[in-house]
Amino acid sequence: MYDLEDLYQEIVMDHNRRPRNFGEIKNPTNSANGFNPLCGDQITLQLHLKDGLVSDLAFIGVGCAISKSSASMMTEELKGKTLDHAENLFEAFRKMITRNPGDSYDSDLLGDLEILQGVSRYPARIKCATLAWHTLHSAIHDENNVVSTE
Amino acid sequence: MFNVEKIRDDFPILSKNVYGNPLVYLDNAATSQKPRQVIDALVDYYENYNANVHRGVHTLSMEATDKFEEAREKVATFINSESSDLVVWTRNASEGLNLIAYSWGEDNVHEGDEILLTPMEHHSNLVPWQELARRKNAVIKFIPMRENGTLDMDKVDDLITERTVLVSAVHMSNALGTINSVRELGQKAHQQGAKILVDGAQSVPHMPTNVQELDCDFLVFSGHKMLGPTGIGALYVKRDILNTMEPFLMGGEMVLEVSYEEASWADLPMRFEAGTPNIADSIGLGSAVDYLNDLGMENVRTHEKNLTSYALNKFKEADLDGMDLFGPDDPEVRGGVFSFNTVDVHPHDLGTFLDRMGIAVRTGHHCAMPLVRSLGVAATVRASFYLYNTEREVDILVDGVTEALRYFRDGSK
Numbered sequence: 001m002y003d004l005e006d007l008y009q010e011i012v013m014d015h016n017r018r019p020r021n022f023g024e025i026k027n028p029t030n031s032a033n034g035f036n037p038l039c040g041d042q043i044t045l046q047l048h049l050k051d052g053l054v055s056d057l058a059f060i061g062v063g064c065a066i067s068k069s070s071a072s073m074m075t076e077e078l079k080g081k082t083l084d085h086a087e088n089l090f091e092a093f094r095k096m097i098t099r100n101p102g103d104s105y106d107s108d109l110l111g112d113l114e115i116l117q118g119v120s121r122y123p124a125r126i127k128c129a130t131l132a133w134h135t136l137h138s139a140i141h142d143e144n145n146v147v148s149t150e
Numbered sequence: 151m152f153n154v155e156k157i158r159d160d161f162p163i164l165s166k167n168v169y170g171n172p173l174v175y176l177d178n179a180a181t182s183q184k185p186r187q188v189i190d191a192l193v194d195y196y197e198n199y200n201a202n203v204h205r206g207v208h209t210l211s212m213e214a215t216d217k218f219e220e221a222r223e224k225v226a227t228f229i230n231s232e233s234s235d236l237v238v239w240t241r242n243a244s245e246g247l248n249l250i251a252y253s254w255g256e257d258n259v260h261e262g263d264e265i266l267l268t269p270m271e272h273h274s275n276l277v278p279w280q281e282l283a284r285r286k287n288a289v290i291k292f293i294p295m296r297e298n299g300t301l302d303m304d305k306v307d308d309l310i311t312e313r314t315v316l317v318s319a320v321h322m323s324n325a326l327g328t329i330n331s332v333r334e335l336g337q338k339a340h341q342q343g344a345k346i347l348v349d350g351a352q353s354v355p356h357m358p359t360n361v362q363e364l365d366c367d368f369l370v371f372s373g374h375k376m377l378g379p380t381g382i383g384a385l386y387v388k389r390d391i392l393n394t395m396e397p398f399l400m401g402g403e404m405v406l407e408v409s410y411e412e413a414s415w416a417d418l419p420m421r422f423e424a425g426t427p428n429i430a431d432s433i434g435l436g437s438a439v440d441y442l443n444d445l446g447m448e449n450v451r452t453h454e455k456n457l458t459s460y461a462l463n464k465f466k467e468a469d470l471d472g473m474d475l476f477g478p479d480d481p482e483v484r485g486g487v488f489s490f491n492t493v494d495v496h497p498h499d500l501g502t503f504l505d506r507m508g509i510a511v512r513t514g515h516h517c518a519m520p521l522v523r524s525l526g527v528a529a530t531v532r533a534s535f536y537l538y539n540t541e542r543e544v545d546i547l548v549d550g551v552t553e554a555l556r557y558f559r560d561g562s563k
């Protein structure tokens with residue numbers, strides 16, 4: 001009605017209302033907190049990494065529809081995938097969200113994540129969409145955030 | 151006569167469309183729009199008498215100096231300062247607060263001394279004191295706040311002691327709209343030999359200000375929130391205090407005599423104005439003050455008080471599910487600031503939705519992070535009014551919020 005469908009697609013709204021993998025996992029090997037001070041969005045991401053695979057992951061947090069749905073879709077997309085794939089997806093996702101009008105992006109690789117492509121037209125919302133991904137990066141790479149339960 | 155429709159004609163930006171809808175500008179606590187008169191004053195300076203001030207015998211420099219000092223006079227009169235040499239130009243309220251924290255704070259705050267603040271301070275009236283307290287091993291205390299967003303004045307007597315050196319309080323909260331009894335705070339501070347600083351960033355633009363009646367030692371405010379340009383603000387300090395304060399920045403303009411070894415300071419207020427000042431914007435602020443005086447600050451306050459009552463009623467009538475409206479519900483002690491939160495719809499989503507309807511609101515923590523957290527939320531939506539806003543715009547806002555909630559709760563379409 002207000003031409004907001006490019007941003008708030010039905011699937012985005014659905015993930016917002018019923019986020020997937022929302023909660024905690026049993027034996028996290030890695031975790032990180034993400035915080036967007038500008039809007040108060042906050043996310044805690046837990047991963048179980050095994051043999052180069054993301055065998056399980058979940059998140060909790062508060063945030064807007066964009067940040068929550070982005071986190072939810074990310075967890076769906078990554079479960080059971082390799083870390084290399086996760087890194088490639090992050091790169092492709094970041095490129096899509098921050099692209100200039102008319103620029104292309106790797107639609108094949110991104111799959112369902114493409115639904116968030118409209119965010120690129122709302123510069124104020126880019127950080128909302130990438131918060132979960134930056135938190136993922138930090139959970140995988142930052143020594144400080146590694147929680148080992150083994 | 152206060153005629154809103156006529157006033158609106160003076161503001162070119164108010165006839166703009168956003169996404170095809172007429173702009174409804176409700177982010178005045180962040181910055182106000184500018185009337186044609188202010189924009190013209192800037193252009194006039196650059197086109198007709200641009201020159202450095204206090205430095206030349208040539209015609210343009212003298213004209214620029216006259217207009218620049220005339221603007222200072224206007225600002226001084228606007229706040230009823232006993233004299234214009236007690237008004238120091240700054241970039242904004244934040245710079246004024248930092249200037250005080252250094253120039254006054256370094257010499258007057260010592261180990262164990264106490265600084266009393268309110269829980270609703272803007273970061274600009276919090277962080278400089280935190281840092282000063284850290285440097286000096288001083289202590290910061292806060293006046294408790296009641297549930298309705300007003301200060302618990304009953305607790306103040308116990309909090310101001312002989313250890314208190316400064317009470318610094320926001321006159322009107324940018325996050326809640328609360329108008330604090332700064333005059334009473336000042337009286338209590340003075341009884342214990344403490345100083346009172348008033349953060350007038352939100353009050354000076356919206357209500358009459360009289361520093362002599364308030365009996366405040368320091369007052370800071372920003373031009374850009376009162377129809378003036380960005381990059382210019384002012385600081386008022388009582389003479390006996392300003393006289394003892396060391397300069398904050400050194401250089402040209404602020405000196406009287408300079409040798410290779412040392413220098414002596416210029417008279418007030420230039421002592422605190424090192425380097426070429428913001429000439430154009432000072433003159434622009436002078437023009438904004440003219441504009442406000444023509445309307446009359448009493449009338450501005452009355453208009454906004456009426457608008458505030460109207461909005462309070464509208465929101466009450468709408469009775470929106472799960473919506474919390476923060477701040478006092480008595481328009482006598484509240485400015486036109488409406489901060490709210492809805493349990494399930496995030497402020498950011500609301501803000502984006504309203505923007506699509508042409509409504510500009512602020513979302514986030516409004517540079518008052520500890521306060522917003524103490525309300526138990528991560529962020530709020532804030533609509534803030536000014537002299538050109540109308541009841542119709544309040545209707546549009548309330549309808550917009552209603553529709554946004556429906557959109558995010560029940561799905562689009």
Ligand SMILES: Cc1ncc(COP(=O)(O)O)c(C=O)c1O
Nearest residue numbers: 242243244272274324351352372
């Ligand atoms: C109450 C209050 N104090 C201080 C400031 C700081 O003003 P400025 O950013 O112009 O320095 C603001 C601005 O938002 C404010 O609302």
